[in-house]
Amino acid sequence: MSGKRVLLALPAVLALSLSACGVAGGSSDDSDAQSTVSGEVKGEISFQTWNLKGGYEEYFNGLVKDFEEANPGTTVKWIDQPAEGYQDKLSADAAAGALPDVVDVGPEAAFTLASAGMLLDLSKTDAEAEANYLPKAWEANHFPSLGGTYAYPWYLNTGPSFFNTAVLEKCGVTGELPTSYDALFTAGMTMAEKCKSDASMVGRLPAIENFGSYGVPLMDEAGTTFTFNDAKGVELVNHYKELFAAGGLTEATLNELQTGEVDAFKAGQVGWLPGSSYTLKDLKETAPKIAETTEISPQITNDQPNMYIESLAVSAKSENTATAVAFAKFATDRENQLAFSQQAAIFPSAAGALEDEYFTKDDGTDETALRLESAKAVSEAIVYWPAAFSSKSVDYLREQIALAVLGKKDVQEALDESVEYANGNLPQ
Numbered sequence: 001m002s003g004k005r006v007l008l009a010l011p012a013v014l015a016l017s018l019s020a021c022g023v024a025g026g027s028s029d030d031s032d033a034q035s036t037v038s039g040e041v042k043g044e045i046s047f048q049t050w051n052l053k054g055g056y057e058e059y060f061n062g063l064v065k066d067f068e069e070a071n072p073g074t075t076v077k078w079i080d081q082p083a084e085g086y087q088d089k090l091s092a093d094a095a096a097g098a099l100p101d102v103v104d105v106g107p108e109a110a111f112t113l114a115s116a117g118m119l120l121d122l123s124k125t126d127a128e129a130e131a132n133y134l135p136k137a138w139e140a141n142h143f144p145s146l147g148g149t150y151a152y153p154w155y156l157n158t159g160p161s162f163f164n165t166a167v168l169e170k171c172g173v174t175g176e177l178p179t180s181y182d183a184l185f186t187a188g189m190t191m192a193e194k195c196k197s198d199a200s201m202v203g204r205l206p207a208i209e210n211f212g213s214y215g216v217p218l219m220d221e222a223g224t225t226f227t228f229n230d231a232k233g234v235e236l237v238n239h240y241k242e243l244f245a246a247g248g249l250t251e252a253t254l255n256e257l258q259t260g261e262v263d264a265f266k267a268g269q270v271g272w273l274p275g276s277s278y279t280l281k282d283l284k285e286t287a288p289k290i291a292e293t294t295e296i297s298p299q300i301t302n303d304q305p306n307m308y309i310e311s312l313a314v315s316a317k318s319e320n321t322a323t324a325v326a327f328a329k330f331a332t333d334r335e336n337q338l339a340f341s342q343q344a345a346i347f348p349s350a351a352g353a354l355e356d357e358y359f360t361k362d363d364g365t366d367e368t369a370l371r372l373e374s375a376k377a378v379s380e381a382i383v384y385w386p387a388a389f390s391s392k393s394v395d396y397l398r399e400q401i402a403l404a405v406l407g408k409k410d411v412q413e414a415l416d417e418s419v420e421y422a423n424g425n426l427p428q
Contacts, residue, residue, distance in 0.1 A: 003332060004122055011257045013305065023230070024046075027223050032124050034178075037125045037126070037321050037322055037325055038322065039119070039161045039321065039322035039323075040073075040322060041074060041322050041323050041326045042071070042072075042073035042074055042323060043073070043074065043075070043320045043323055044075040044076075044077060044320065045074075045075075045076055045077070045101035045102060045318070045320050045324045045327060046076075046079055046080050046100040046101050046102070046324075047064070047076050047077065047079065047100065047101065047102045047103075047207075047331075048075045048079040048081060048100035048102070048103045048104060048194070049079070049080045049081070049083055049104045050079070050080070050081070050083065050086050050104045050310070051082055051083040051086070052080055052104075053080035054168060055343075055344075056340075056343060056344065059339065059340060060078055060080075061078070062329075063075045063331060063336060064078055066223055066330075067326075067327055067330050067331075070330075071323070071326065073112075073255070073325055074327075076200070076264045076327060087109065087155070087391075089317075090105075090109055090113070091101070092279070093359060094113055094116065094118050097317055097334050098112070099118055099315040099317060100315065101314065101315050101318040101320060101321075101323075101324035101327075102312055102314055102315075102324050102327055102328045102331075103312070103313050104154070104310055104311075104312060105151055105310070105311055105312075105313045105316065106166070106309070106310055106311070107140050107141060107309060107383060107385065107386075107387035108310070108385070108387050108388075108389065108390065108391075109140055110143075110150050110151045110311060110313055110387060111143055111146075111150075111388055111427070112312075112390075112427055113150075113313065113389035114143060114146055114148065114150040115146060115427035116427070117312065117316060118315060118316055118317065119151065119313045119315065120150070120313070120315070120316050120318075120321065120325070121148035121149065121150060121151070121152040121316040122148070122149045122150065122151070123139075123142070123147075123148045123149045124148065125325070126325065126329075126404065127148075127149075127400070129152065129329065130149075130330075131351065132332075132333070132334075132350060132351055133152070133153045133332075133349050133350060133351055134153065134156075134349050134351060134378070134379060136307075136379075136381065136382055136383065137153035137156060137309055137349035137383075138153055139173075140153065140383040140387070141153065141309075141311055141313075141387075143223060143387060143388075144221065144222050144223035144224075145222060145223040145224045145340035145388070145426075146223075150313055150315075150350050151311035151312060151313035152311055152312050152313075152328050152329060152332045153309060153313045153332065153349035153350075154309070154310050154311050154312050154331070154349060155278065155309070155310050155339070155340065155341070155344070155346035155347065155348065155349065156307050156308070156309050156346065156347040156348070156349050156378055156381070157307060157308040157309070157346060157347070157379065158276075158299065158305055158307035158308065158347070158377065158378060158381050159274060159275045159276035159279070159299065159372065160275060160276075160296045160297060160298060160299055160300055160370065160374070161177070161178075161179075161272060161273070161274060161275070161296070161297045161298065161300055162265070162272070162273040162274075162275040162279055162280075162283070162294050162295075162296055162297075163177050163271060163273075163294065163295050163297055164265065164268065164270070164271050164290060164293055164294055164295075165270055165293050165294070165295050166268070166293035167191075167199050167268055167269075167270070167271045167293075168191070168271050170194075170195065170199070171190065171191035171194045171195035171198075171199055171271065172190050172191065172193070172194040173187045173190050173191055173201075173271070173396045177295060177297040178272070178297075178300060179297060179298045179299075179300065179301075180300065180302055181213075181214050181236070181239070181300060181301075181302050184201065184202075184272065184300050184304075184428050185201075185242075187201055187271075188200070188201030188202060188243050188271075189242070189243065189244070189246055190250050191248060191271060192243060192246035192247045192248030193246065196247040197247055197250050197270060198269075198412070199268070199269055199270065200248050200249055200250065200253065200270060200271070201243070201248060201260075201269040201270070201271045201272050202240075202243065202248075202249065202265045202270070202272060203251070203256060203260070203262075203265060203269075203272070203273065204253060204256040204258070204260065204261045204404060205240060205253075205254060205256075205398055205401050205405070206230070206236060206237070206240065206401065207385075207386040207394065207397075207398070208384070208385055208386065208389050208393075208394065208397060211228045211233055211383045212303075212306065212382070213299075213300070213301040213302065213303055213304075213305070213306045213384055214232065214236045214301075214302050214303075214382025215232055215302045216230065216232045216233045216236060217230065217232075218386050218389075219386050219388070223386075223388065224421060224426070226386070226388075226389070226419045226422045226423055227419070228418075228419060229412070229414065229415035229416050229418065229419040232355060233415050234411050234412050235400055235409045236417060237404055237405070237414070237415065238411055240401070240405050241404060241405045241407070241411065244405045244406070245407075251406070251407070254402040254406065255402070255406060261273065262279075262282075265289040265290070266283070266286065266290055268290060272300075274299070274300070275296075275344070277411070280296070280366065280367065280370060281367075283328075296366075296370065297334070298377075299377070303382075304380050304381060304382050305377050305378075305380060305381040305382070306381060306382065306383075306384045307378060307381035307382065307383055307421060308383065308385070309349065309383050311332075312328040312331055312332055313328075314328055321353065332349070332350065333350060334348070334350040334351070334352055336354045337349065337353050338350075338353050338356055338358065340361075341353070341358065342358055345361075347374065347375060347378045354375045354379060355411060356376060358371075359371065359372060359375035360372060360375070361399075388422075388426055388427075389422060390425045392421075392425055393418070393421060393422040393425050396418055396421045396422070397418045397421075397422070400414040400417055400418045401414060401418075402414070419424045
């Protein structure tokens with residue numbers, strides 16, 4: 001595999017959804033009660049992660065031990081939930097008033113729980129902590145419609161583009177690999193003209209983050225209304241519609257999720273795969289022949305790169321808030337984020353962590369080159385996925401885009417209805 005064009009490696013992490021959690025809205029009394037955090041750092045708290053026990057027990061057991069030793073009289077009970085059903089578990093705990101003291105959340109989960117008054121508002125309790133994290137990471141947990149910030153940034157994820165150059169060359173695409181959407185769609189039309197349905201440039205329809213990186217404003221500044229149905233949004237969907245009409249997309253592609261896109265790339269049916277650092281290893285192990293003809297290029301974007309984020313939130317109902325806050329800050333400080341980054345293919349959100357030699361010193365391998373170039377991009381990346389965009393809205397948008405691409409619905413109408421649906425699913 002060539003390592004000449006390398007940028008933005010990290011595993012993609014899907015945002016959590018609590019859209020069906022049944023958590024009631026919070027009251028103003030809940031918010032007022034969060035104005036200060038006081039008390040000694042002692043006693044027992046619970047700390048819940050999402051699908052991290054499989055390979056990281058040693059790290060987390062060490063993290064807990066270090067915190068307890070640094071804070072005598074404290075006990076941290078680490079709980080790890082499997083990937084499947086995690087959002088349901090959060091929903092049930094929140095509805096029962098039994099949310100763990102410190103909980104691993106994505107922006108959507110944080111937004112939904114915060115809307116219900118279940119999370120500590122850091123803008124009131126710990127506003128100075130903002131300086132300890134990358135600005136865009138901190139901003140991802142600030143929700144304008146709620147007027148607060150509800151979690152400490154933890155680890156970041158983004159990814160490069162993987163291109164199967166053998167497929168591209170077979171289908172008439174030569175020269176520099178695309179790095180913008182315009183270049184991507186131009187190359188896609190070239191492939192469609194020569195290869196038709198034998199191979200296509202793209203393997204699935206755009207998601208909400210693609211609208212963001214294309215340059216579409218996703219929400220208004222107040223964070224109360226979705227806006228991705230503007231002329232720029234229509235333009236993006238029309239590119240996919242044109243590709244389909246030219247034979248550059250199949251009907252099967254219109255129903256694909258990320259897993260199907262990966263499988264199609266491994267089968268040599270797709271030229272471009274938005275990937276991660278895990279993709280590189282996976283291709284070498286499971287599709288070595290494809291890996292041999294794959295090159296890695298900067299993430300496709302018309303603006304700044306996209307990234308995903310996981311954070312640690314503190315329950316507003318915690319009976320030991322001071323200890324919970326202390327642990328959340330300890331787990332997300334520079335030293336501990338760096339230690340976790342060296343065990344998992346993730347990037348730290350702590351200020352200054354990306355300046356460590358782990359993210360700056362090259363050893364000549366493809367994997368390290370990916371990591372180093374990715375680290376340079378993370379400080380510029382944005383979490384495009386709006387925290388208020390629910391999983392139901394994700395599915396609805398995909399369905400509407402598919403209808404528009406098939407010509408069964410006007411593109412503007414499809415996006416208007418998607419925006420209306422997403423606005424209707426905002427927490428009340």
